[in-house]
Amino acid sequence: MASKERKTPLIRVKNLYKVFGPNAGKVLQQVKEGKSKDDILAETGHTVGLSDINMDIYPGEIFVVMGLSGSGKSTLIRHFNRLIDPTAGVIEVEGSDVMSFDDKALQQFRRHKMSMVFQRFGLMPHRSVLDNIGYGLQIQGVAKQEREKLARYWLETVGLDGYDKHFPANLSGGQQQRVGLARALCTDADILLMDEAFSALDPLIRSEMQDQLIELQEKLHKTIVFITHDLDEALRLGDRIAILRDGVLVQQGEPVDILLHPADDYVEAFVKDVNRARALTVETVMKPQVCRISAETIGEALAEMRKSKDDYGYYINEDGYQGVITQETLEGVEQSEYDKAIDPSLLDSVPAVHTDALLEAVIPETLDSEHPLPVINADGDVEGRLSRSTLAEVLSDQAGSEEDDEKVKKLKTSKSLAA
Template sequence: MTDKSQIKPLIRVKNLYKVFGPNAKAVLKQVKAGKSKEDILAETGHTVGLCDINLDINPGEIFVVMGLSGSGKSTLIRHFNRLIDPTEGVIEIAGTDVMSLNEKGLQDFRRHKMSMVFQRFGLMPHRTVLQNIGYGLQIQGLSKNDWEARAHEWLETVGLGGYAKQYPSQLSGGQQQRVGLARALCTDADILLMDEAFSALDPLIRSEMQDQLIELQEKLHKTIVFITHDLDEALRLGDKIAILRDGVLVQQGEPVDILLNPADDYVEAFVKDVNRARALTVETVMKPQVVRISAETIGEAVAEMRKAKDDYGYFINDEGYQGVITQETLENVKKADYGNAIDESMLEDVPSVQTDALLEAVIPETLESDHPLPVLNAEGEVEGRLSRSTLAEVLSEQSTASDKETDSDTKKPFSNKDDTSGNNKAA
């Protein structure tokens, strides 16, 4: 297993500030002195876009940046490919200081290192679907045969085989965004910037595009910076999430950290209505595994059980987890039979669950079982346990938070608008 602490960030942002206006450098002193964004705008006419942003984005992860309109999220992403230059700060991509690039170096950087997918598709209406997808390769100087071949491959990958000669106006919104995604991927850039890429789509198509992005990412392992204002989307896609408010980075971390440990009232206000059962996986809430009984004989199992604090254990043999064996069952065996092998009839059939399963999917089995369910990883090894009490604790925290309603709708900055079921409370 890779030690995450040893991974070198692909994108590193340090002490990044952006002030919009003719005297940005002078106004920056006021920003650093702690004057508010509103006061600076009123007194100087300058707008604070970003204030002391620090973040690391690792290779192969989907890093989601969230925020309301005006929070600075789109401003931030446009710094990565220098569509916007900072007032002050460092932006490093793969160890290269982006601010040090000259015009030609920046042009090459944009053509080969980064691709971008826009909210409104950004397709050229006078070019066919195939020509739109292959445009970046044409700019790179590839021959017609080469760029067409690669464009055809990506056309098939995003499920639009047969649409090569169509024009954007002949496609639905979802199809146009698939073309935009194929165009961004076609250049084989290391980094994909996606600025509200799915927000213009209706909820069903949006969900399908999220599915496709997850499926593609499992194969491609690109580094994706994804901008959204929708918490459900962020939780579904993000390996890491950063939340901006008025140009300030208020919290960043893994989705479970954001959900279970909000940094302040602002973050807590919009995570409280998330259906945790749909957002959290078993791995994020499971407790350490109980005793493993791996003995071959009943006598050996009795000895292992006596060392344990619990009155049951997960019986595991060469074929993996087999079921639960209890202290009571073992105590009912005569000592004369201690040399016998553990029989299948001695085991209770307690189903296992996978680490990556959503809590929503395992609620019925958890509630029906007298014992905590063993949690298995992808290799079939027991990594932990999930009990009714753990489930109740995690979900009741949400219920408690929901009971603390304030009298202002402004305490709910981000909407979970794709949840049309009306069931946005924990089960």
């Protein structure tokens, strides 16, 4: 997933409204006055698609827009490439107002800046797989030899090597969607719009496509706007998530924000059945690290420990994290031994866990350890700690105190979480 570092937004949406009907401009005032979507439909026959949407989407992130059917998510994504024009509001891409584009500029924008992957694949049945993938390049005027070379590369990238001469009707749904994804990637557009792209697939193939998208994104760093009605999919793919209800943006934020701090009853209903252990990573719930002992001798380590508010610490040497050392152990060493190096026999073996590990994967180690587990990043540096009480607090239905032993007991006996 994309870095949390915020840059200049690639896509910026400001005060966006969409009303469907012949007198949309006149009805817009009623929307701005706060009349409900249902009341406006009953009184005017107009449908409110979007109401005062504001969002920034950053380069290289997967931004997920989700909501139930009729929430406005597909309407929203079609504004980005002006398949739908707004009733009011501003859509900027790379600082340019998309609404200011004339027909020629809009055509170039669609061909080179944004690619789209549809729910029902959108493949041309009379064209081969290779020709489908290269179609966007053909529209751009790329020579046949070059576009076939690029199309073949993306064919192989999505795992369909050998299917170049097949036609869409000969492919499974998952294979067809891979062709659709390859076609979108083939134009090398900066922005990928994916409208319920995996919703028509069976669960196993859908999971495989999610895996492939994550794998591709780690290499390509595209800006992806992904539409879904499935929260599990949103949590798995999204760097950030926006939730729509009846055309209104009710909450947006990182997955952990949505999951642990739902903005209202609507969002809470979405998240209540989510298995948090399978959705949250260690990094999202870890607490700051405890005392860090980096001394070379026992006496120096004891001095560091006595200055700490903790009675144990993570022992770190030039090779990285080595284990847990307790104040009780250090106090038990004879003073005559203080100038000796710290021996591995003084350390408690407590496994480290990685920041990007799912909670589900680290539950057994966390529950088996007397001390909180050190959390290390990709470079092997200790960044935080994960304790049984933190797990209990995060995974329990009602967050409680740090020392809630009953929740820890429930976790220990919960087969579903460790499955």
